[in-house]
Amino acid sequence: MRNRLTPYLFVSPAMLLLVAFGIFPILVAAVISTTNMNISAFANWNNVKFIGIDNYTKLFADPAFWQALGNTGLFAVFGVPAIVVLSLGVALLLNRSQGVFFRSLRAFYFIPAITAIVAISLVWGYLYNTQFGLLNYLLSLVGIEQVQWLSDPVLAKFSVALVAVWRGTGLNIIIFLAALQGVPKEYLEAASLDGAGEWKKTFSIVIPLLRFAIFFVSVTTTISWLQFFDEPFVLTDGGPLGATTSASIFLYKEGFRLNQFGYASAGSIVLFAIIAIITLVQLRLRRADDEY
């Protein structure tokens, strides 16, 4: 009897918190998404009406929502490979030597990951500023005209994504460095004896052995790009003209600026469904990959 209960005792405190602050809210959102709830609901609960799937039909007809989804997709398509390749590359190079110099460099690459978003908005805002920013000043020294980092609709996408890549690599570099410790030295020595060069060893031995780490980092990075919010929120507020409005920014604005809670909830359910489907597909692909 005692044994049967034990695992539940271990699991339940954390599960209760997860259910209360993770699962329950999404159920509430699902219910609210079928209503026309807005801020007047708080004055009088009778102001809320059940409207079925109206929010969803309206959502799929809203060009702003499609723009936000399109932006999110674009961010993910370019952002995920960028972060994975960059973190893997830096980790491979950092792993080349276990000397003091190489070890002390790790902290530098980790700094962006630990910087609070509020601080990031300040520093990058100053760096990117068109007239008075440091980047344009440096470019002006080599005779390049002012670049509108955050004001040009195409470039602004790149600029906010660059900050996210900058911020997203730190933790992943650590994960890859950790995984690299698991690569048996004997394999590499054997390959060297067979006359394999550095490139060949890296690509045919090391990277295949890092498969699970690469997979893990890809999945978590994909999720975080699909929820992309912080950088455009503090740097551009989704502008110029919606060019950096991600799905999360769209939801936030509908919910907290326009107080359309029903509509925003419908959007969150759609976003949640998209993230879940993409993650499940990734997991399925991985399983299929393992079978071969």
Added chain:
Amino acid sequence: MKRTTQAALAVVAAAAMTLGMSACSTPAATEASGPLTVWVMGDSGANFEKLVAGSGIQVDVVAIPWDSIDEKLTTAVASGSGPDILEIGLSKLRTFADAGALLPLDGLLADYPGLATANFPAGVAGTATAVGGKIVSVPWTSDTRVLFTRTDILAANGIDSPPATWEEVRADAKILAARGDGQYGYYIPQWDAPLPIEMTWSNGGDVIDSKGNVNFDNAAFQSAVDTYTSLYADGSVPTNSDFDQQAGFISGVAPMLVSGPYLGKGVTDAAPELDGKWQASPLPSGDGGSVSLFAGSNLGVWFNTDQPKQSLKLLEYVDQPAQQLAWYGLTGQLPTTSAALVDSTLNSDPNVKVYTDQLATAKVLPLVSNWDGAVGTALLDALNSIVLTGADRKTALDGFFQATKTLTIN
């Protein structure tokens, strides 16, 4: 299937209970005691504590970051647990009144002569800022928009005095922008939704029709759009959205711009050596005079406070002319009571005189629910798409008219 339905029902019930309980509570019949909680915007509550130190009323002041007002107020409204008194920007007043967050003050104000409508300029107190026929706030600070010019740069380019009309702004801006590459004549903040409306008012028009509906489809607004787009067409204004107006003004890159008193304060603090080389002057006029924006913030009482009387007593205290002037001394925010606005010490600064004169004819933005989010954003999107991406003017404006025509102040 049945279990899912049950679960869903339980969720709704739980949510409804939490929300319902909060919505039903009303002010307690008996006045409680204890310190009043006051929410103010800005970097620190210390100034407000200083201001009310002499009132004999205990306060707990909470400073709310400007960027986070929406989250903070929405969650407070959702739960019904908020402060006793809160500072509300005029543009948010309607939203929070609609949410039932503010205590209607009509029946209570009679006992507090210091808060009488007659103490404030016309158009900002009493029924002028009532929502649904109920007075839900009292004026607290004021803010307006005037023209700032770098007189030294203007003079160096043969312009003797700041432009008085939008036509002159356009002509002068063209001259100043010709100073060289990366130099501009004027600056239009791409986030400043009130600017085209100030232009419309100054052209003698309005954006609300006689029935109280939002209506931008009129000649005065079209003429404002002409002014707005022509400044871009002339190349007189920067096109990047992250232009820093204060740095632009100090460096002289943008020697003319319309902004609020906070710009004057910022320039004085950051560049004292420019003293005498810049000045504030009235908002440029159109055919209908110079009509600026009455912004600023009001104070409201939270709907279920247990100390409504004590709260109003505090509001009356801070709205005394002497305290209003003390607040200006502490923070640089202008007073709203008429007596304080004509104070001779306050007006001894020529720039402040410009602000207070401008306030005399300034108007508040229409109290439409979610003005900023619904009208302001759509207006800026339409105008900026014309000037920045070359969108067709008629299409962009028609879309904007269409999107806002159902909104009303009623």
Added chain:
Amino acid sequence: MSTRSNSSDSSAAQRRRALTISIGVALGVGAIITAFPFIWMISTSFKPQRESTDFPPTILPGQPTFEWYVRLFTELDFGRYLANTVVVVLIGFVGLLLMAMAGYAFAKFDFRGRRWMFFLVLATMMIPIQVTMIPTYLILNGMKLTNTLVGIALPTLVSGFSIFLFRQFMSTIPTEMLEAARLDGAGEFRTFWQIVLPMSGPILAVQVVLTFISGWNSFLWPLIIASDQKLYTLSVGLALLNQQLAVNPGLQMAAASVMVVPILIVFIVFQRYVIQGFALSGLK
């Protein structure tokens, strides 16, 4: 190793050395570029107001000043925000223990509902934060936890990601060791406390750093839950400095530096264990 030495071997070794050095140089340059915004932040925090808004910008302060740091802690109550932040981080460590317990159960016990419970854990990683804000606030309000530091820490106390990492790591602990402890008559919680946790050092180091980062940077919940400024954390204090018009970069950068430097120290202290922790979690 063989002691045999010939010309081709030593030239290969030289080539390897040269490659290592050039990689080191490239990484060094990359590190400086990566850390540049940080370096600039520290530098600006020592600049007087005029210099910080000057154009062209200066990299190093011409006339260094400590005035912004003094103002942070004297006028602006940053001492209190710092103390609150530390408390939030400490409460976060309680969450760490709860997640370790859950991870242990998922790794080492077979029980009914394990599969779908673990699925829920993974599902919470996919939920956008904007969805949960209002319902979470209503729950905390119902529990009378608004305006408490516990309420501030509670919504982010456990995370699916961390439970997942704990499970991965603890799966590698040999079951025989647990059986041995049980045969010796140790209770389940004693086994967890005296066998499992001590063997989980590396993953605990990872989690300490992750918990520290998230607690230290927490912004949203302190802002929403605190109806008293005395409960604000550093992030909220920093946001308060962000006025409608940014006028004082030096002060803001000083506040930002106060936020980043302690985390950096925590990371440098724990980094060796952190890498081990991820390594042994089966992330390979």
